[in-house]
Amino acid sequence: MCGIAGILYKGSAAADAGVGKALIDMLDGCQHRGPDSTGFSLYRDPVPGHLRLRFIVGDGAEARAAIGRVKTKLTEFQAKIVEEEHKGSSFAVLVKFDGDLQTFSFEMEHAAKLSSIGESLDIIKDLGGAHDVDNVYKIGNFKGTHGIGHVRLATESDVAPEATHPFWATGFSDISIVHNGQITNYYKMRRRLEKQGYFFNTDNDSELIAVYLADKLKHGFSLKEALKTSIDDLDGTFSFLVSTKDEIGYAKDKLAAKPMVKYEDDKIIAIASEEVSLNRLFPGRALNTSEPAPGTYDTWQRSISA
Amino acid sequence: MATIDLSVTPVREANERLRKYGADGIDVEVLNPDARHHIGVGLTHPVNVHIRGSAGYFCGGLTDGPRFIVDNNVGWGVGDNMLNGSIVVNGNASAIPAVAIRGAEIVVKGNIGSRAGQVMKAGTLLACGNASFMAGYMMYGGRLIILGNSGEKVGQDMTGGDIYVAGKIGEMGADAMLIDLPARERDEILAFLDKYKIPFSGTFQKIVNAGKKLRYPKTEPRRRAIPFFESFADNSYWNAKVQEDIHIKSQIGRYRIRGYGAARPMPHLSDIAFRKDIRIGAMSDPDVLSKVEMRTEVGGRSGANPLKLSMPVMIAPMSYGALSKSAKLALAIASRLSGISENTGEGGMSKEQREEASQLIYQCLAGRLGWNIHDMQKANGLEIYISQGAKPGLGGQLMAKKVTPEIARIRGIPAGIDLRSPSRHPDVLGADDLVIKVEEFREATGYRVPVSVKLGAGRVRDDIKIAWKDGFDFVELDGMQGSTGAAGNEVLEFVGIPTLSAIQEARDALTEVGGLDMPVVLMGGIKDGIDTIKALALGAHAVAMGTSAIIAGGCIACLQCHAGTCVTGIATQDPEHEKRYNIPVEARNIHHFLESVRWQIAAITHALGYSDPHQVSRDDLVALTPEAAAITRLPYHPEYRERDQGLLKAS
Numbered sequence: 021m022c023g024i025a026g027i028l029y030k031g032s033a034a035a036d037a038g039v040g041k042a043l044i045d046m047l048d049g050c051q052h053r054g055p056d057s058t059g060f061s062l063y064r065d066p067v068p069g070h071l072r073l074r075f076i077v078g079d080g081a082e083a084r085a086a087i088g089r090v091k092t093k094l095t096e097f098q099a100k101i102v103e104e105e106h107k108g109s110s111f112a113v114l115v116k117f118d119g120d121l122q123t124f125s126f127e128m129e130h131a132a133k134l135s136s137i138g139e140s141l142d143i144i145k146d147l148g149g150a151h152d153v154d155n156v157y158k159i160g161n162f163k164g165t166h167g168i169g170h171v172r173l174a175t176e177s178d179v180a181p182e183a184t185h186p187f188w189a190t191g192f193s194d195i196s197i198v199h200n201g202q203i204t205n206y207y208k209m210r211r212r213l214e215k216q217g218y219f220f221n222t223d224n225d226s227e228l229i230a231v232y233l234a235d236k237l238k239h240g241f242s243l244k245e246a247l248k249t250s251i252d253d254l255d256g257t258f259s260f261l262v263s264t265k266d267e268i269g270y271a272k273d274k275l276a277a278k279p280m281v282k283y284e285d286d287k288i289i290a291i292a293s294e295e296v297s298l299n300r301l302f303p304g305r306a307l308n309t310s311e312p313a314p315g316t317y318d319t320w321q322r323s324i325s326a
Numbered sequence: 327m328a329t330i331d332l333s334v335t336p337v338r339e340a341n342e343r344l345r346k347y348g349a350d351g352i353d354v355e356v357l358n359p360d361a362r363h364h365i366g367v368g369l370t371h372p373v374n375v376h377i378r379g380s381a382g383y384f385c386g387g388l389t390d391g392p393r394f395i396v397d398n399n400v401g402w403g404v405g406d407n408m409l410n411g412s413i414v415v416n417g418n419a420s421a422i423p424a425v426a427i428r429g430a431e432i433v434v435k436g437n438i439g440s441r442a443g444q445v446m447k448a449g450t451l452l453a454c455g456n457a458s459f460m461a462g463y464m465m466y467g468g469r470l471i472i473l474g475n476s477g478e479k480v481g482q483d484m485t486g487g488d489i490y491v492a493g494k495i496g497e498m499g500a501d502a503m504l505i506d507l508p509a510r511e512r513d514e515i516l517a518f519l520d521k522y523k524i525p526f527s528g529t530f531q532k533i534v535n536a537g538k539k540l541r542y543p544k545t546e547p548r549r550r551a552i553p554f555f556e557s558f559a560d561n562s563y564w565n566a567k568v569q570e571d572i573h574i575k576s577q578i579g580r581y582r583i584r585g586y587g588a589a590r591p592m593p594h595l596s597d598i599a600f601r602k603d604i605r606i607g608a609m610s611d612p613d614v615l616s617k618v619e620m621r622t623e624v625g626g627r628s629g630a631n632p633l634k635l636s637m638p639v640m641i642a643p644m645s646y647g648a649l650s651k652s653a654k655l656a657l658a659i660a661s662r663l664s665g666i667s668e669n670t671g672e673g674g675m676s677k678e679q680r681e682e683a684s685q686l687i688y689q690c691l692a693g694r695l696g697w698n699i700h701d702m703q704k705a706n707g708l709e710i711y712i713s714q715g716a717k718p719g720l721g722g723q724l725m726a727k728k729v730t731p732e733i734a735r736i737r738g739i740p741a742g743i744d745l746r747s748p749s750r751h752p753d754v755l756g757a758d759d760l761v762i763k764v765e766e767f768r769e770a771t772g773y774r775v776p777v778s779v780k781l782g783a784g785r786v787r788d789d790i791k792i793a794w795k796d797g798f799d800f801v802e803l804d805g806m807q808g809s810t811g812a813a814g815n816e817v818l819e820f821v822g823i824p825t826l827s828a829i830q831e832a833r834d835a836l837t838e839v840g841g842l843d844m845p846v847v848l849m850g851g852i853k854d855g856i857d858t859i860k861a862l863a864l865g866a867h868a869v870a871m872g873t874s875a876i877i878a879g880g881c882i883a884c885l886q887c888h889a890g891t892c893v894t895g896i897a898t899q900d901p902e903h904e905k906r907y908n909i910p911v912e913a914r915n916i917h918h919f920l921e922s923v924r925w926q927i928a929a930i931t932h933a934l935g936y937s938d939p940h941q942v943s944r945d946d947l948v949a950l951t952p953e954a955a956a957i958t959r960l961p962y963h964p965e966y967r968e969r970d971q972g973l974l975k976a977s
Contacts, residue, residue, distance in 0.1 A: 022758055052363075052765075053758040175757045175792045200758070257755060276421060276440035276459050277755045279402060293758075295361035295401055295420075296382050304333065304358050306379040306398035311420050311439050314459040314478075 023053030024198040025292040026168035026261040028268045040162030043169040047150040049297035054171035057184040058153045059145025061168045061196040066139035074112040075132040076181045086132040093131040108156040122191045126219045133182045138194035140265045145184035165322040168261045170198040187227040189234035194265045199226040201258035201278045247271045247317035269319035276314035283309045289320045333358035348373045368770035386413045388699040388770040405432045424451035425752045426694035443470045444752040447738030462489045466739045481533045486740045489533040503536040540743040544578040551884035585887025587716045587809035592824045595857045597954035599966040604933040618928040619938045625776025625799040636665030642849045642872030645671030648811030652907040653896040658682035660916035674736045675701040692748040695737035713782035715804030715850040721747035723812040727890030730899045757792040783828035787835040794841035807851025809873045812888035825850035833865030855926025863942040878919030879912040
């Protein structure tokens with residue numbers, strides 16, 4: 021019920037690329053597919069030995085209470101806050117932490133709604149269109165090599181920040197997903213993953229894809245191999261984008277039921293639900309785009325070292 | 327040549343200008359299209375339109391006559407339902423190019439996306455590059471020429487038409503087969519390529535329908551018809567119908583098809599009663615019609631011209647095809663005489679029906695049978711059919727006996743097949759796609775007419791939220807007590823959701839999202855004015871009547887609608903049977919019935935102490951059974967049953 025977009029800048033100058041502005045433009049271009057909420061997965065510079073966490077805390081007294089719970093929990097885990105920021109409905113921290121990430125993240129869930137954890141990953145999502153979210157979080161200024169984003173049409177669940185994409189792979193650092201479609205074997209796959217000890221933060225099928233891929237990566241698969249198996253293991257209609265610290269990738273179901281268009285040149289690879297989004301990057305220019313074939317997947321790696 | 331610059335002109339305004347230039351015969355150049363959707367939608371004049379860049383979804387859709395050139399790529403559904411004219415795409419086309427075309431020529435110089443030519447009826451789609459998954463899926467006619475490779479499952483479930491592949495053929499689709507290419511057809515293709523200046527010297531392999539799935543292998547033996555009420559009388563275990571079913575299945579070895587709706591006892595509006603004492607005297611007031619305001623508007627919530635009904639009642643959608651032209655005419659006349667709306671159903675709009683009905687809703691189904699821009703522009707409302715209460719999730723069925731040459735011509739399909747209409751729209755695979763589809767309809771008709779959605783009751787809570795989210799002007803919600811011209815018996819009896827549950831879930835869902843501004847028109851077993859008021863009190867804005875209207879017009883409920891040999895001339899296309907149908911007499915009968923509904927609505931509204939039936943609320947209702955109470959959360963008061971029966975007798 022949505023539109024998706026992702027971009028990766030290639031080459032050595034990529035670190036200073038305007039990935040924030042590019043994602044805003046692309047998501048604004050397909051906002052008709054989802055006017056209710058908008059989200060961005062951005063990758064900030066990692067600080068060794070540190071983690072970034074972002075929580076959805078709401079506002080007012082509710083927010084103050086949630087932030088209090090987060091801080092208490094962080095103290096329990098001896099995670100020392102280096103930076104903190106409370107903007108819009110979210111609370112973000114950079115903490116010094118070197119314990120077990122999975123236990124830490126499952127526990128932090130109990131403090132407040134966690135939207136992302138990563139050395140680099142920062143998922144910013146809130147109600148409204150791309151420009152509304154930008155007005156609060158100033159995403160347009162963000163520089164980086166790559167990122168993905170999503171516009172949501174809320175049909176089944178509420179219009180709420182926590183139901184907004186992108187989804188983080190709960191329990192894993194730096195992996196995020198944006199997805200258009202429906203996974204029909206959701207419960208079967210979820211039960212399989214839960215048996216392995218994973219915890220699900222929402223009932224959203226996009227979170228399932230994120231955890232599924234993260235599990236594959238944990239077992240030594242490359243992102244490309246994980247995408248390949250996802251096409252066989254996941255049933256339903258889907259076009260999704262995945263991003264990690266260093267890569268972005270896509271997978272598309274065998275029925276080609278959901279749209280996806282890509283544009284690639286020497287400098288960028290950009291993928292979106294509709295060409296109208298890609299065109300926003302190059303107004304007035306006719307692009308040589310292509311549509312990934314049904315049942316295909318691919319990945320692109322950023323070329324500079326972190 | 328005129329110029330429209332889309333970097334400064336919104337698409338809606340651009341399309342209005344395009345139509346004006348079209349009418350004046352002026353060619354147009356479109357600058358900075360930047361892959362925007364709906365460019366050129368609704369154009370019906372043979373002008374040239376040059377799009378300098380890429381176009382988005384439904385480029386040149388719902389048109390007749392124009393010639394488009396697109397310098398670069400196009401999105402989903404290029405040339406959607408185009409009647410005549412051409413579109414030349416110099417880049418690639420995304421999914422479902424040439425969907426449902428009826429004569430147009432669509433030429434793509436690059437590759438084409440999946441499901442190319444889905445449900446196309448006539449015309450040509452040419453891909454100079456490769457095709458993708460399921461090229462020619464469910465096509466009914468026309469030709470699909472692929473100079474590159476075919477992709478997988480080519481010709482999947484095609485019914486008619488021809489697919490020509492010059493490159494490699496991937497896996498063949500179900501019910502498709504390869505045959506030899508006649509030399510004459512190769513010459514025709516080369517002439518077509520020559521017309522568009524495409525050099526080519528190779529040869530082709532030809533794919534056509536293999537004919538294994540077009541007809542049921544065995545038809546049901548004819549038996550004496552057992553009418554609805556006799557069929558299901560008394561004993562629910564071994565009644566006449568159960569016995570007949572077993573006998574016939576022992577002959578044909580498959581499920582049975584029949585007409586009409588569910589016969590299983592199911593909670594319904596008859597399990598609801600009015601709480602107040604209704605004075606029988608108040609119901610015989612001769613002036614009651616002047617004391618109650620019944621006029622009802624539906625469909626104006628986004629600024630379109632609403633339907634103006636003289637009472638909160640519509641005629642439910644039923645197709646020309648399932649019903650005879652005579653029966654559809656009688657319904658159209660009666661709807662006009664009673665000041666309410668008629669609905670085309672699946673099979674397209676006939677000229678006579680349009681002339682007789684003063685307000686006509688035009689329905690668009692997944693097979694796009696009988697769907698075209700000219701009739702869209704003549705309609706008072708447009709409706710996207712998602713499914714039907716009697717068979718949610720399934721497409722329509724029209725057995726071969728009723729697929730006459732005329733019906734086949736209107737629908738654009740081969741005559742004499744057991745038509746099983748697609749259950750899924752080619753271009754609506756989620757709420758996000760549906761937004762873009764609705765917008766296309768609005769563009770094609772200048773935002774003047776309401777766009778509604780017909781939902782069969784299934785996952786009502788979710789579906790109704792999607793309908794509201796997608797901005798429909800109203801919903802026609804159909805419960806399982808609704809009837810149909812043909813469906814599998816098991817589906818009729820065991821798949822749907824009762825009408826009572828449907829309206830309750832719809833009301834709950836709309837309350838939850840704050841969407842009560844979207845009217846719900848309830849249908850599925852609404853038989854009189856009493857049911858109408860109960861439906862309104864439970865949250866409907868109006869009701870639609872199908873079965874009761876055709877019974878008023880002579881139907882004897884024999885359940886044989888599918889057979890095509892209807893003795894009353896209603897559910898048949900056989901002139902010998904149809905000639906028994908007396909249009910003026912039956913139109914008058916339906917009109918009289920509708921007026922009795924009007925009187926009932928007025929009398930009960932008045933007797934309950936209100937001046938408008940929309941004022942009646944849940945507070946005026948009680949449930950007579952535990953099931954109805956559980957469904958509606960109304961108080962359970964079985965003692966009201968006696969009083970309710972008194973009311974029925976009096977009215």
